[in-house]
Amino acid sequence: MLIIFGVALALYLITASSRGRFPFSKNIISSPAPMVTPIPTPDETLNWKTYRNEKYGFEIKAPKFIVENDDLSYVRLSNFIGPTEGIDEGEYLIEVFLYNKNQVSSCGVQVGRENPVSMGTYTGYKGRSMGEVLCLENSDKQILISVISSGLGDISSQILSTFKFIEPNQSGQPCIQVITPARNPETGEIRDFPTPCDVPLSWEKI
Numbered sequence: 001m002l003i004i005f006g007v008a009l010a011l012y013l014i015t016a017s018s019r020g021r022f023p024f025s026k027n028i029i030s031s032p033a034p035m036v037t038p039i040p041t042p043d044e045t046l047n048w049k050t051y052r053n054e055k056y057g058f059e060i061k062a063p064k065f066i067v068e069n070d071d072l073s074y075v076r077l078s079n080f081i082g083p084t085e086g087i088d089e090g091e092y093l094i095e096v097f098l099y100n101k102n103q104v105s106s107c108g109v110q111v112g113r114e115n116p117v118s119m120g121t122y123t124g125y126k127g128r129s130m131g132e133v134l135c136l137e138n139s140d141k142q143i144l145i146s147v148i149s150s151g152l153g154d155i156s157s158q159i160l161s162t163f164k165f166i167e168p169n170q171s172g173q174p175c176i177q178v179i180t181p182a183r184n185p186e187t188g189e190i191r192d193f194p195t196p197c198d199v200p201l202s203w204e205k206i
Helices: 002-018 107-111 155-161
Strands: 049-053 058-062 066-069 074-078 092-100 115-119 122-128 132-137 141-149 180-183 190-193
Touching (some): 058 092, 107 132, 107 141, 132 155
Antiparallel strands (some): 066 074, 074 092
């Protein structure tokens, strides 16, 4: 009798389970995994001070700086006053050199060709010397930006990443078709150019 009952119970459980009636046979519905929204990395350079050079058509940002020189073809910015040699902890120095293409070696020779970059009509390379260096050139101009810092982590790379060229019209100096005389301060040569925008970066308009 017990055997017959056991067989009947087993048959019932099997049948109930196949029809979803057995309480332990219910399908378990798993909850979808919660979506993780990535947190955007804040732009630390957003509120930095901007140095803008309308004459040579570029800008660069840093947490703070003093403009020590921006005459002719050389710009020097820093967060300290003193000599370049032996920068102390927490200090940084930004230097921008502007050349005629035929005055200097190519960017590849000066910086190395490991990290090519392009920016508008300029191409060039990033590298390291005493600090972070960016060299850019086009058919007749070259610009070299150097950032040296001490004890400030990756700030040299951050400063260098903010460098950009300014479109000619942003400076309020549209390239009107007017003959523009200019002088090369290195050689004293004077030449007429078809528009103000054709004057090389390191030349002085007269």
